[in-house]
Amino acid sequence: MKYGVMRPGHVQIRVLDMADALKHYCDLMGLIETGRDDQGRVYLKAWSEVDKYSVVLREADAAGVDFIGFKVVSEEMLDLLQGRLVEYGVEVNEVAANDLQDCGRRIRFVVPTGHTFELFATKEQTGKWGISNVNPEAWPRDLKGMGVVRFDHCLLYGPDVPATAKLFQQVLGFDMAEQVIAPDEDKTLIAAFLSCGMKAHDIAFIESPESGQFHHSSYYLETWEDVLRAADLISMTDTPIDIGPTRHGLTNGRTIYFFDPSGNRTEVFANGNYHYPDHEPITWTADQLGKAIFYHDRVLNERFLTVTT
Amino acid sequence: MKYGVMRPGHVQIRVLDMADALKHYCDLMGLIETGRDDQGRVYLKAWSEVDKYSVVLREADAAGVDFIGFKVVSEEMLDLLQGRLVEYGVEVNEVAANDLQDCGRRIRFVVPTGHTFELFATKEQTGKWGISNVNPEAWPRDLKGMGVVRFDHCLLYGPDVPATAKLFQQVLGFDMAEQVIAPDEDKTLIAAFLSCGMKAHDIAFIESPESGQFHHSSYYLETWEDVLRAADLISMTDTPIDIGPTRHGLTNGRTIYFFDPSGNRTEVFANGNYHYPDHEPITWTADQLGKAIFYHDRVLNERFLTVTT
């Protein structure tokens, strides 16, 4: 958090049908609805999050991701980061406060992979859902479905991952926690797992020719047992599965991938590597990409390459 | 155990190279070598088993299974079962004591699917490996690899599963714990999971035109966490994986399939359904076969049909 960027604070996901989407994100995954706005957007949070929401669903004609917002420790740091972006030559726009419900002003910019990001410092804090902040119980009893713990990160596909990673590292103070490099002499970066705290990734990119593609949004579970429970629920609800339960080589997470009714991929996972700023990036070579992504199968399934845009 | 058949007591598996096979069954899976004979066969056991061995490896030109032996409670019951087989019209042969090391006489017969089975009542008991029978510790500390708990069952492919199941039920006192039935009017049995005790299967058959095929031998683990550990070890040792970690619909086991160096499939699994004699068979219909076998993917992977003969 060198420059005060704390965590992925929200992602706005496009869905084809809101009612279907809510069955997926709330009934199946256990996110909790905390608001709706006059644009028809629905605001969701995971139970352990203190902010009012972390996932925003917008009904649209095409699936994909609109933008991802990172929360910054203070308005002062937000000013500083805005300055750093401008100085680096990035075009920034300010979105007015309350464009997203109960959220302060957001500083928006587009990175070379074609994805829109935002920084913001203020959002209403409603506290953890279902438990008190004083003498709290271990977990809330009324969670639905998978009962996901928190929105954790996104994985995005697009061109020029090296320039994108450089921006996150040099301007926003992220670390390269884990990476995949090409077999060429320059060891070109083809996948970047970037961390602004102690997690193995707060945002990840994989090199791909088409701009602005969305691979998945990811949510944290506590245990491998929870991953199995998630897998069972995926079957019980006839939800399309991508792959898992399995382990990632990169990040070491215990994971399962599946799809929302619009075709957006969702991940739920548990455990995984931790990162500190003095850690060398963990490096996977492209010839081991299969094992890097799916540690057990050691090959990429063909669905891995599908994305929503 | 209506007629005293207790459990699968041993399986003799053919392997192409004994040294390679021992790396698989001992170093990776954690079976323990307890003997060798002058035919070059190697005898293995899992740590929780009280008998001297449960897996016999024989070096041969083709992989597959030679025979599976069930242990009977007493020599008297063995006589009775021999009589029942003969009365039912099954040709039986007696294999002399000590043909398998430290094992009493075995009553051998072939079932309609083309597989050779044996019944025996006597085998040297060496006790659980690595722990005492008096004031025992919870588990032995020196297990290798996956540390499998016991040899559990086999799954076999062959023709005329209905007649084979009927023999196990009517003559040997097994129950049909779980089954798959065809969509025809007769609800023809196409897969039989037969139990002689409380397990969801002590032996299983799937209908297939070719006689005497071997799908897998299976070994018990205690937990889903152990299944993940097994999956990790499979990757670390570059062992070919079939599928998993996943859950079976049939039997509900938490499972992973992989291959020994000869191409014999191995399963390790945890948990799963229990069975009592007054339970109706759990029934899956053929149109749900994918989900019955692999509960999460809900389709059969193409490798599922490969067998060793």
Add this chain to the structure above:
Amino acid sequence: MKYGVMRPGHVQIRVLDMADALKHYCDLMGLIETGRDDQGRVYLKAWSEVDKYSVVLREADAAGVDFIGFKVVSEEMLDLLQGRLVEYGVEVNEVAANDLQDCGRRIRFVVPTGHTFELFATKEQTGKWGISNVNPEAWPRDLKGMGVVRFDHCLLYGPDVPATAKLFQQVLGFDMAEQVIAPDEDKTLIAAFLSCGMKAHDIAFIESPESGQFHHSSYYLETWEDVLRAADLISMTDTPIDIGPTRHGLTNGRTIYFFDPSGNRTEVFANGNYHYPDHEPITWTADQLGKAIFYHDRVLNERFLTVTT
């Protein structure tokens, strides 16, 4: 199951207040109410059980256990067992069909420890709760609280455990799966864990001067993770805890003990040893009783000796 005794089929527990008891057995533990009778008794089952009920609660002035019934494979076997009891010199009484709701005639007798047991062969089968017997899902989604899988066994305190164990072994065909023996020359049996199938215990006794005491009824969970979840729920509901999460030395179960509002102890546990008829009893010596009961603490907590009568 030498003489056809399959499993503990029901236990009738006395509770001081039915409404409070139902909060414990249903809301907290996840048993499901399946009937009430004109005596005010309430009938409960765990989800994986095929019989209509396994736990009967009766409101009374004192907590404790009224009787425990074992289910036998057939009415013929019930006749045979009745004969064996009489021949052994045990006084038996027949309780008429439908004295317990939808249950056939029960053969009742008292063992030397002062506890009342019954055998029965017929009870209405309603199938597993919440899942179909055809193409079943892995588990039902609407379970409450701990979601216990099945009623598993009881532990009883009373005098003359040796004679009681002998009756279960010689007359009813149970095995001594695990035992504790005194340091005297005769190695007097002071605790007996008796199995009629493959479980480490279907009924257990500990020597104690007072007749007919009830230590606990026990219910199966699938995993150590479920034991933690149970522990968390015990705290969230201010339920008095006895001890755990911990492991037993005897039986190796992963366990937690707590109390119902009437003071009856409840256990939920997962995993544990399996038993076959050719297994020597696992033996603990009295000097290791602490470790035998609570493998981690290695001492008996003082509450362990409290019982309801």
Add this chain to the structure above:
Amino acid sequence: MKYGVMRPGHVQIRVLDMADALKHYCDLMGLIETGRDDQGRVYLKAWSEVDKYSVVLREADAAGVDFIGFKVVSEEMLDLLQGRLVEYGVEVNEVAANDLQDCGRRIRFVVPTGHTFELFATKEQTGKWGISNVNPEAWPRDLKGMGVVRFDHCLLYGPDVPATAKLFQQVLGFDMAEQVIAPDEDKTLIAAFLSCGMKAHDIAFIESPESGQFHHSSYYLETWEDVLRAADLISMTDTPIDIGPTRHGLTNGRTIYFFDPSGNRTEVFANGNYHYPDHEPITWTADQLGKAIFYHDRVLNERFLTVTT
């Protein structure tokens, strides 16, 4: 990490007998010896740590903790922090580089509770033990005993926790992640769980009259299953147990406490809360202290108050 303090980098623990201590920290817990110095100190690390060591054992006449060192991101930040300490009125001493093997200069100071702390920025990095930083396997195969993942934090007892916490917060940039407050009007702080990153605690203090007391050093495990395995190993090695397996209310960790041969308490734990700088402290009130510490038992065991000094 507002001022660049990353993590607890080392603890120096006093032990009465080095050989006995190494059985505890290496054979039982799975720390790895990475060095010895001419003072007879032994240097240990956990497998996932990239620095050369995190635990230093020193043979002495009395058990307890000598000092705890926090690693800072850079020498520049170390200078800045030294300045901040001096400005705050804290007496600081510089310990020369290589006083601890392969460690740079350390800035040492004593806090009001009477404990000695250090800051340092440089230590030899030997990488994770047993796995490569390029295409790494999921975990190393040759770990001993519990295979602890990392040194995580210490809990200390001493007077004036409020002033100590204030120093960590205001000077070193730690957050109060979780706390216990007294029932008085001032809501006096009686326990402080302070975080310099995303963990629920990097250092913790409980108010106690005697200065400089050591409650425990704590090591991370991945899962609740690992906590059970640790508990089993504690029994198998006749290691004195304090309490567990259980859950903490504060921090929500899944935990077990036990003692090294010198009487120093050790914790191994898994899971637990995460923290961000914009999170209000999670607060427990003193009347709920039992549940705050041991969530399941809801009372403090008397051993909890024992410490080494």
